Amino acid sequence: MTATVSFTIDSPLGPRTATVAYERKGAGEPLLLLHGIGHHLQAWDPVAHVLASAHDVIAVDLPGFGASGPLPAGVPYDLATITPALGALCAALGVERPHVAGNSLGGLLALDMGRTGLARSVTALSPAGFWSEPERRYAFTTLRAMRAGARALPRPALDRLSRSGAGRAALTGTIYARPAHRTPEAVVAETLALREAAGFEQTLAAGGSVRFTHDVPGIPVTIAWGTRDRLLLRRQGVRAKHTVPGARLVRLPGCGHVPMNDDPALVARVILDTATAGDREGGSAGGGPHMSG
Known part of the structure; x- marks a missing residue:
């Protein structure tokens, strides 16, 4: 069941209140799940039940996406604001230094949480921020085209397209290698999430100059990339x-940009392996050896 939580964030305008939607299930060490731009927390549904067998899983709608409200007017959607906001969110939920797994924008945020001491392990699935300038322009142009298509499509046409494998491929083939595996209901919901994302343009604007150039020392980090990622090339x-x-x-192997749907078992195993390493090492800054590979 989706719930909401409000918390105070620091911003260039001073303290402001943000409210986000989240779903929480399972028991164990906390695991925070962060989706990509234009998506919503239901992106994690294919793996959430497996992860919840070992962890207290918290999937959130980032500010301005899914069922979460936008940030207060004038508050930027940049890393300097969103990363500490996620730390404040965790504190509001009674969680300290969770394991964090993120996809795309969420992967970038997960790495930044690891860099700033807010995570005990990080799994980043096709994270943003490692692009060349031409690759960034291509990704942003593609995302804007997806958004424009979602906003222009009448709801009856969306419902009709979602009922066939070919239609689901037309709607979501850019981010999934196996779009026909998505249910019609999921495809409709995520297309509407993209259409209605209040933070979409501000997030893209903030991301134009983003390059992740920092190490993430002291905690286990896994970076995973789908071999069929068409948005952020492997x-x-x-x-x-x-x-x-x-x-x-x-x-x-065989996964697209949002791999949780394409191979749920593999993605769940990658996340669980990384979290297990974080628990084994204690997740302390400057702690045990990095995972290597």
Whole structure:
């Protein structure tokens, strides 16, 4: 069941209140799940039940996405604001330094949480921020086209397209390698989430200059990339490995940009392995050895 939580964030305008939607299930060490731009927390549904068998799983709608309200007027959607906001969110939920798994924008945020001491382990699935400038422009152009298509499509046409495998491929083939595996209901819901995302343009604007150039020392980090990622090409994973040399770089065969749907068992195993390593090492800054690969 989806719930909401409000918390105070620091911003260039001073303290402001943000409210986000989240779903929480399972028991064990906390595991925070962060979706990508234009998506929503239901992106994690294919793996959430497996993860919840071992963890207290908290899937959130980022501010301005899904069922979460936008940030207060004038508050930027940049890393300097969103990353500490996620720390404040965790505190409001009674969680300290969770394991964090994120996809795309969520992967970038997960890495930044690890860098700033807010995570005990990080699994980043096709994280943003390791692109060349032409690759960034291509990704942003593609995302804007997806958004424009979602906003222009009448609801009856969306419902009709979602009922066939070919229609689901037309709607979501950019982010999934196996779009026909998505249910019609899921495809409709995520298309509407993209259409209605209040934080979409501000997030893209803030991301135009983003390059993740920091190491993430002291905690286990896994960077995983789908071999069929059509949005952020997999060679960006090699750059990510050079930037975070202690990370384990994992190929996700046959997976697209949002791999949780394409191979739920593999993605769940990658996340659980990383979290287990974080628990084994204690997740303390400056702690045990990095995962290597």
